[in-house]
Amino acid sequence: xxRWHAHDHIFSGPEPRRDRGQSGAEYxxxxxxxxxxxxxxxxxxxxxxxxTGLKSAVCRILHPLSGAEACSSGDYAGDxxxxxxxxxxxxxxxxxxxxxxEPAKCxxxxxxxxxxxVIQILFIKISGSETVKLQQWSDGTVTLERVTESGIGVTASxxxxxxxxxxxxxxxxxxxxxxxxxxxxxxxLFNGNKTGDPQADLxxxxxxxxxxxxxLKAMDDCNSRPGRSELQMICGYHAGKKKPDLEPEKAPDVDxxxxxxxxSGGVSFGKSFKSNGKSGKDTAGGKDGxxxxxxxxxxxxxxxxxxGAMTEDVVVMRAKTGPDAGKITFIYTFSxxxxxxxxxxxxxxxxxxxxxxxxxxxYDEEEKNGDPHHPQKLTIxxxxxxxxxxxxxxxxxxxAGPVTIDVGGGGGTIESQIxxxxxxxxxxxxxxxxxxxxxxxxxxxxxxxxxxPTPSDAAEALxxxxxxxxxxxxxxGKLTRLDYKANTDWWNASxxxxxxxxxxxxSLGFKLFGIDITHEHKEQTITGDPTYATGPKSGxxxxxxxxxxxxxxKPIPT
Numbered sequence: 327x328x329r330w331h332a333h334d335h336i337f338s339g340p341e342p343r344r345d346r347g348q349s350g351a352e353y354x355x356x357x358x359x360x361x362x363x364x365x366x367x368x369x370x371x372x373x374x375x376x377x378t379g380l381k382s383a384v385c386r387i388l389h390p391l392s393g394a395e396a397c398s399s400g401d402y403a404g405d406x407x408x409x410x411x412x413x414x415x416x417x418x419x420x421x422x423x424x425x426x427x428e429p430a431k432c433x434x435x436x437x438x439x440x441x442x443x444v445i446q447i448l449f450i451k452i453s454g455s456e457t458v459k460l461q462q463w464s465d466g467t468v469t470l471e472r473v474t475e476s477g478i479g480v481t482a483s484x485x486x487x488x489x490x491x492x493x494x495x496x497x498x499x500x501x502x503x504x505x506x507x508x509x510x511x512x513x514x515l516f517n518g519n520k521t522g523d524p525q526a527d528l529x530x531x532x533x534x535x536x537x538x539x540x541x542l543k544a545m546d547d548c549n550s551r552p553g554r555s556e557l558q559m560i561c562g563y564h565a566g567k568k569k570p571d572l573e574p575e576k577a578p579d580v581d582x583x584x585x586x587x588x589x590s591g592g593v594s595f596g597k598s599f600k601s602n603g604k605s606g607k608d609t610a611g612g613k614d615g616x617x618x619x620x621x622x623x624x625x626x627x628x629x630x631x632x633x634g635a636m637t638e639d640v641v642v643m644r645a646k647t648g649p650d651a652g653k654i655t656f657i658y659t660f661s662x663x664x665x666x667x668x669x670x671x672x673x674x675x676x677x678x679x680x681x682x683x684x685x686x687x688x689y690d691e692e693e694k695n696g697d698p699h700h701p702q703k704l705t706i707x708x709x710x711x712x713x714x715x716x717x718x719x720x721x722x723x724x725x726a727g728p729v730t731i732d733v734g735g736g737g738g739t740i741e742s743q744i745x746x747x748x749x750x751x752x753x754x755x756x757x758x759x760x761x762x763x764x765x766x767x768x769x770x771x772x773x774x775x776x777x778x779p780t781p782s783d784a785a786e787a788l789x790x791x792x793x794x795x796x797x798x799x800x801x802x803g804k805l806t807r808l809d810y811k812a813n814t815d816w817w818n819a820s821x822x823x824x825x826x827x828x829x830x831x832x833s834l835g836f837k838l839f840g841i842d843i844t845h846e847h848k849e850q851t852i853t854g855d856p857t858y859a860t861g862p863k864s865g866x867x868x869x870x871x872x873x874x875x876x877x878x879x880k881p882i883p884t
Contacts, residue, residue: 425860425861426861427804427805427858427859427860427861427868428804428858428860428873428874428875429750429804429806429858429873429875429876430465430875431463431464431465431467431875431876432463432464432806432808432852432856432873432875432876433461433462433463433464433808433852434462434463434464434528434851434852434876434879434880434881435461435462435849435850435851435852435881435882435884436459436460436461436462436848436849436850437459437460437461437847437848437849437884438457438458438459438460438846438847438848438849438850439457439458439845439846439847439848440455440456440457440458440844440845440846440848441455441456441843441844441845441846442454442455442842442843442844442845443455443841443842443843444840444841444842444843444844445839445840445841445842446481446822446837446839446840446841446842447837447838447839448837448838449480449481449482450478450479450480451478451479451480451481451503451505452476452477452478453475453476453477453478453479453505453507454474454475454476454477455474455475455476456472456473456474456475457471457472457473457474457475458470458471458472458539459471459472460535460536460539460884462528462532462881462882463528464524464875464876464877464878464879465524465875465879466517466519466520466523466524466525466526466527466528466531466879467515467516467517467527467528467531468515468516468517468528468531468532468534468535469513469514469515469516469535470513470514470516470535470538470539470574471511471512471513471514472511472512472542473509473510473511473512473580473582474509474510474511475507475508475509475582475584476507476508476509477505477506477507477508477584477586478505478506478507479503479504479505479506479507479586480503480504481501481502481503481504482501482502482503483501483502501589501590501591502587502588502589502590503587503588504585504586504587504588505584505585505586505587505588506584506585506586507583507584507585507586508581508582508583508584509582509583509584510580510581510582511580511582512580512645512647513580514535514538514574514575515574515575516531516532516534516535516538516572516574516575517531517575518531518534518572518573518575519531519534519572524878524879525878525879525880528879528882529882532882532884533570534570534571534572534574535570535574536884537568537569537570538569538570538573538574540568541566541568541569541570544561544568545562547561548561548562580643580644580645580646581643581644581646582641582642582643582644583641583642584639584640584641584642585639585640586637586638586639586640587637587638588635588636588637588638589635589636590633590634590635590636591633591634591635633664633665634662634663634664634665635662635663635664636660636661636662637659637660637661637663638659638660639657639658639659639661640656640657640658640659641656641657641659642654642655642656642657643655643657644686645686650683652685652686652687653683653684653685653686653702654683654684654685654686654689655681655682655683655684656681656682656684657679657680657681658679658680658681659677659678659679660677660678660679661675661676661677661678662675662676662677663675663676671714671715671716671717671718671719671738671740672712672713672714673711673712673713673714673740673742674710674711674712674713675709675710675711675712676708676709676710677707677708677709677710678706678707678708678778679705679706679707679708679709680704680705680706680766680778681703681704681705681706681707682701682703682704682705682762682766683701683702683703683704683705684699684700684701684702685700685702688700698760698763699763700753700756700759700760700763701753701759701762701763701766702752702753702759703750703751703752703753704750704751704753704762705748705749705750705751706748706749706778706779706780706781706799707746707747707748707749708746708747708748708780708781709744709745709746709747710744710745710746711742711743711744711745711812712742712743713740713741713742713743713812713814714740714741714742715738715739715740715741716738716739717736717737717738717739717740717816718736718737718738719734719735719736719818720734720735720736721733721734721735721820722734728825729823729824729825729838730822730823730824730825731821731822731823731824732820732821732822732823732824733820733821733822734818734819734820734821734822735817735818735819735820736817736818737815737816737817737818738815738816739813739814739815739816740812740813740814740816741811741812741813741814742811742812742813742814743809743810743811743812744809744810744811744812744850745807745808745809746807746808746809746810747780747781747782747805747806747807747808748781748804748805748806748808749779749780749781749784749799749803749804749805750803750804751798751799751802751803751804752802758798758802761794761795761798762795762798765793765794765795771793772793772794772795774795779795779796779799781799781803781805781806781807781859782805782807783796784796784799784800784803784805784859784868785800785805785859785867785868785869785870786800786867786868787865787866787867788800788866800862800868801862804858805858805859805868806856806857806858806859806873807856807857807858807870808852808854808856808876809852809853809854809855809856810850810851810852810853811850811851811853812848812849812850812851813848813849813850814846814847814848814849815846815847815848816844816845816846816847817844817845818842818843818844818845819842819843820840820841820842820843821840821841822837822839822840822841823837823838823839823840824837824838824840825838849884851881851883852876852881855872855877856872856873856876856877857870857871857872857873858870858871858873858876859871
């Protein structure tokens with residue numbers, strides 16, 4: 327797959343391609359952060375005022391609309407109303423249900439658990455993860471999603487001490503990796519309880535989903551037990567009693583392929599330990615019996631003070647069963663994230679995502695014959711998350727000549743706010759389908775550009791020079807804005823054995839072996855006033871109004 331650059335369009339050639347979705351100002355801010363990290367790596371001092379500026383720069387990357395005032399005050403919360411036009415406040419008109427622009431349902435809450443194991447051997451990186459999501463929807467249905475992924479790739483890094491912070495063991499690092507992998511899994515849909523009351527249906531379907539989750543856990547336990555198959559059958563029989571009376575509508579059957587590119591940097595502080603250089607032996611051949619050894623590095627302890635990462639993902643999902651059977655969806659995601667703090671941590675991220683859905687059989691035939699593709703649906707999603715909470719990421723190392731052994735770990739809780747916007751368009755005619763395909767692949771007079779249009783942009787009145795995609799999103803897109811509060815519990819443990827050499831303040835080397843285990847449990851619940859953009863009014867703008875199909879049902883605490 328060809329690597330793409332900031333000026334590239336999302337698609338190029340026969341394969342869909344991603345768009346970075348970042349404005350020039352955000353790129354400039356990120357370059358500033360990376361420049362400071364690189365400056366530390368090549369041996370420059372980092373004065374206190376520049377160290378403060380590094381933290382502020384991360385804030386501005388994550389919250390470019392909040393301004394310097396919010397960053398300097400420590401208020402890193404996202405814009406609660408999404409910063410879009412139309413308001414969606416109490417004075418706005420409400421549109422009765424039946425509006426073709428109102429989506430049928432929204433996500434009320436999500437309970438997600440993700441376990442990830444990464445093993446590194448020399449420059450080779452191998453990863454495996456399992457993600458389980460339990461989701462409540464406003465129409466009273468519940469979905470349970472379980473996906474396993476594995477990948478392999480390459481990674482490299484460089485690190486150095488910071489001269490201006492020698493006494494504190496200050497160091498900076500910069501790393502990059504590319505991973506390619508695959509996955510499998512899918513979704514169970516719990517919608518057997520249909521009383522006409524979405525709130526009552528949600529409670530009953532959620533109970534069924536939780537029972538089914540217990541059944542899956544019991545079956546995993548049975549399958550992992552050693553011994554004879556008869557004992558496993560007995561175990562499975564008792565596990566089967568945990569199934570709910572109404573089983574889910576469909577079994578999972580989704581093929582997933584994924585590639586990921588990440589660039590990251592970090593600054594840590596701590597304390598290094600050295601020997602006093604006196605061994606009591608004549609190791610230099612002297613006659614006075616005094617050791618001639620100089621001070622040696624014995625090891626260190628450190629605490630991560632600041633880190634940031636840029637990630638690009640391409641996910642291809644091919645559904646074989648369920649409501650999306652026979653569809654293939656390409657999902658392109660670009661995200662920027664940052665973490666600051668030693669004991670108390672602040673964390674934030676920004677994400678932009680494009681999803682394009684095709685008929686799988688038609689796509690494969692068109693790909694085989696070299697014919698143009700015909701997408702059936704386009705979805706653009708943006709998200710901002712910011713929060714803080716108690717947490718720590720620390721490490722310790724020991725040196726034995728050029729060989730180093732590092733042990734790290736940490737954990738904490740982050741309470742955050744999430745603002746997400748979405749624009750979805752069903753491409754039900756050749757004109758719209760061709761316009762989207764040309765836009766994505768960079769053909770015609772209006773190719774995809776940086777940044778991509780946001781749902782809030784699509785609700786504004788069109789300019790005279792608006793392109794076909796801007797007009798399509800404005801005229802036909804289902805535009806929504808949602809806010810969530812989230813709580814994330816996490817922990818991490820790692821072990822690394824490396825080999826390296828030092829040249830001045832720069833350390834060059836590689837890992838002989840490393841393993842990193844991360845567990846994350848995240849609960850998010852809808853809050854605020856869910857809104858959607860109704861049809862264009864006089865003047866061309868699409869007002870933001872109450873999303874009644876979303877507010878009719880309240881999430882149930884789990």
